[in-house]
Amino acid sequence: MTTPTPAPKGKIVCTHVSKTFIQKGKQEVPVLDDVSVEVQENEFLVILGPGQCGKSTLLRIIAGLETPTTGSVTLAGADGVAREVTGPGPDRGLVFQGYMLFPWKTVLGNVEMGPRLRGLSGAKCREIARHYIELVGLTGFEDHYPHQLSGGMKQRVGIARVYANSPEVMLLDEPFGQLDAQTRIFMEQETVRIWQAEQRTVLFVTNNIDEALFLGDRIVTMEGKLPGRVQTVYNVNLPRPRDFTDMEFLRIRQEIIDASQLTL
Amino acid sequence: MTAYREVRVRTPLALKILPVLSIASFFFLWEFVVRSGIVPSTMLAAPSDVARLFVVKLTQADPDGALLQEHAWVSIQEAFTGYFLSLAVGIPLGLAMGWFVMAEGLARPVFEIIRPIPPVAWIPLTIFWFGIGLPGKVFIIFLGGLVPCVINAYVGVKMTNPTLIQMARTYGASDWQIFRQLCIPSALPMVFGALQIALACCWTNLVAAELLAADAGLGFLITMGRRLAMPEMVVLGMVMVGLTGAVIGVVIDCVEKRLLAGIRR
Numbered sequence: 001m002t003t004p005t006p007a008p009k010g011k012i013v014c015t016h017v018s019k020t021f022i023q024k025g026k027q028e029v030p031v032l033d034d035v036s037v038e039v040q041e042n043e044f045l046v047i048l049g050p051g052q053c054g055k056s057t058l059l060r061i062i063a064g065l066e067t068p069t070t071g072s073v074t075l076a077g078a079d080g081v082a083r084e085v086t087g088p089g090p091d092r093g094l095v096f097q098g099y100m101l102f103p104w105k106t107v108l109g110n111v112e113m114g115p116r117l118r119g120l121s122g123a124k125c126r127e128i129a130r131h132y133i134e135l136v137g138l139t140g141f142e143d144h145y146p147h148q149l150s151g152g153m154k155q156r157v158g159i160a161r162v163y164a165n166s167p168e169v170m171l172l173d174e175p176f177g178q179l180d181a182q183t184r185i186f187m188e189q190e191t192v193r194i195w196q197a198e199q200r201t202v203l204f205v206t207n208n209i210d211e212a213l214f215l216g217d218r219i220v221t222m223e224g225k226l227p228g229r230v231q232t233v234y235n236v237n238l239p240r241p242r243d244f245t246d247m248e249f250l251r252i253r254q255e256i257i258d259a260s261q262l263t264l
Numbered sequence: 265m266t267a268y269r270e271v272r273v274r275t276p277l278a279l280k281i282l283p284v285l286s287i288a289s290f291f292f293l294w295e296f297v298v299r300s301g302i303v304p305s306t307m308l309a310a311p312s313d314v315a316r317l318f319v320v321k322l323t324q325a326d327p328d329g330a331l332l333q334e335h336a337w338v339s340i341q342e343a344f345t346g347y348f349l350s351l352a353v354g355i356p357l358g359l360a361m362g363w364f365v366m367a368e369g370l371a372r373p374v375f376e377i378i379r380p381i382p383p384v385a386w387i388p389l390t391i392f393w394f395g396i397g398l399p400g401k402v403f404i405i406f407l408g409g410l411v412p413c414v415i416n417a418y419v420g421v422k423m424t425n426p427t428l429i430q431m432a433r434t435y436g437a438s439d440w441q442i443f444r445q446l447c448i449p450s451a452l453p454m455v456f457g458a459l460q461i462a463l464a465c466c467w468t469n470l471v472a473a474e475l476l477a478a479d480a481g482l483g484f485l486i487t488m489g490r491r492l493a494m495p496e497m498v499v500l501g502m503v504m505v506g507l508t509g510a511v512i513g514v515v516i517d518c519v520e521k522r523l524l525a526g527i528r529r
Contacts, residue, residue, distance in 0.1 A: 063434055064433075064434070065430050065434070087433075088430070088433040088434045088436075089434070089436055090434070090435055092433070092434065093295055093434065093435075096431060096435045097428060099425065100425075100427055100428055100431045102446070102449070113435060114435050114436075117432075117435055117437050118436070165435055184497070211493070218397035244380050248425060
């Protein structure tokens with residue numbers, strides 16, 4: 001993140017991002033092809049696509065864990081200046097598919113990891129951590145270890161941990177993919193509640209159409225085969241909390257399904 | 265915090281008696297084959313002779329020059345000095361080799377050359393260097409304990425979940441922070457494994473070193489038994505090596521359980 005580029009358009013701007021993995025030394029696997037996506041400040045953007053469409057790779061490129069083969073990703077800082085992403089950093093918080101908690105640390109210890117790494121005082125770290133533990137509804141579980149929590153609770157810890165690091169943007173990589181259907185719907189409701197309480201720029205990757213429609217301000221759908229390309233962008237102008245049986249909800253849902261059948 | 269109480273199944277009485285029966289018949293058979301003359305007493309001592317010598321050696325230094333507890337104490341001192349040295353050097357070295365590319369590049373080739381040489385093969389050299397006193401044997405024991413310490417700590421760090429490392433990176437953690445806060449805790453179970461393995465290696469090498477170069481110690485007691493043609497002294501030395509090793513093993517096990525209680529998932 002060095003060279004400032006003029007005229008920031010969005011919070012995250014991916015410009016013509018392509019990614020090709022080299023497998024077994026020689027074989028090239030194109031995963032992303034010319035993907036341009038923009039996420040506005042405080043927007044909840046969902047990237048929707050079936051498995052193996054490159055959506056997680058795009059998220060990992062934005063997180064700085066992968067470098068794009070061509071194209072670039074810029075992130076607007078708190079000062080509004082867009083800087084190119086060159087590696088992982090605390091300005092982008094990533095919630096992982098698996099829970100990725102420290103098994104030997106308590107809920108509190110996990111959530112306060114970000115502030116601690118930044119060298120804040122113990123009392124300050126605890127204060128921040130307690131705030132976000134309360135936000136995700138885990139008050140009373142501060143001293144529990146991850147193995148004592150259910151899947152939904154573990155992912156709440158993951159979300160609180162990202163929040164506690166106060167990143168510029170939050171990146172969520174199929175965070176509820178391992179949960180059962182009922183817990184999943186509950187966690188989606190919670191995600192909306194938490195996001196409305198403390199608005200952040202969110203980029204949420206999922207393979208679940210209902211989840212995408214329930215959460216996103218906009219939905220970017222990706223084609224169902226490699227290399228991943230952006231298919232369509234849907235605006236979802238429905239009030240929250242959304243109703244899974246709302247007519248407009250169902251209309252967009254059907255539209256996405258019809259469109260995806262063309263590419264699968 | 266709710267913990268589940270494990271359901272205990274009552275062990276049948278027969279299963280409780282069996283171990284006792286097994287040990288009793290072992291000693292009975294041993295005593296019988298020596299007493300009846302099936303095995304000549306110049307080749308094997310009966311357990312009762314060993315027990316008698318055990319009591320005698322507690323208060324009598326002859327014929328080998330030291331009391332039994334003095335021999336044991338010498339061995340324990342040597343073993344523990346070498347053991348702790350190998351932990352102090354091997355574990356930090358292995359941890360560093362697992363994470364820092366520079367440390368791996370520098371230390372690994374030399375380590376791989378030294379590793380396949382059995383510590384016992386160093387004994388003649390150490391006699392040149394240190395004579396047959398404590399330092400030479402400590403060096404042998406140190407070498408024996410070093411290898412498992414380095415390997416376990418190294419593998420432990422290498423087995424750190426790579427996604428957790430990526431996660432820490434997205435939080436802006438530095439290499440050193442990841443090493444201290446992620447790699448070392450991840451490697452701890454393997455490191456605790458090394459405590460046990462290294463101790464076993466140290467104890468084995470101690471006896472080997474004492475058999476070849478010593479003027480006291482349990483291994484020396486065994487050698488003296490051979491020289492004096494006293495099988496009961498040989499067996500007594502062996503039994504003492506086994507007992508002392510087992511006691512130390514139990515102690516280390518307890519320490520490990522206490523330390524791990526707070527760490528284990």
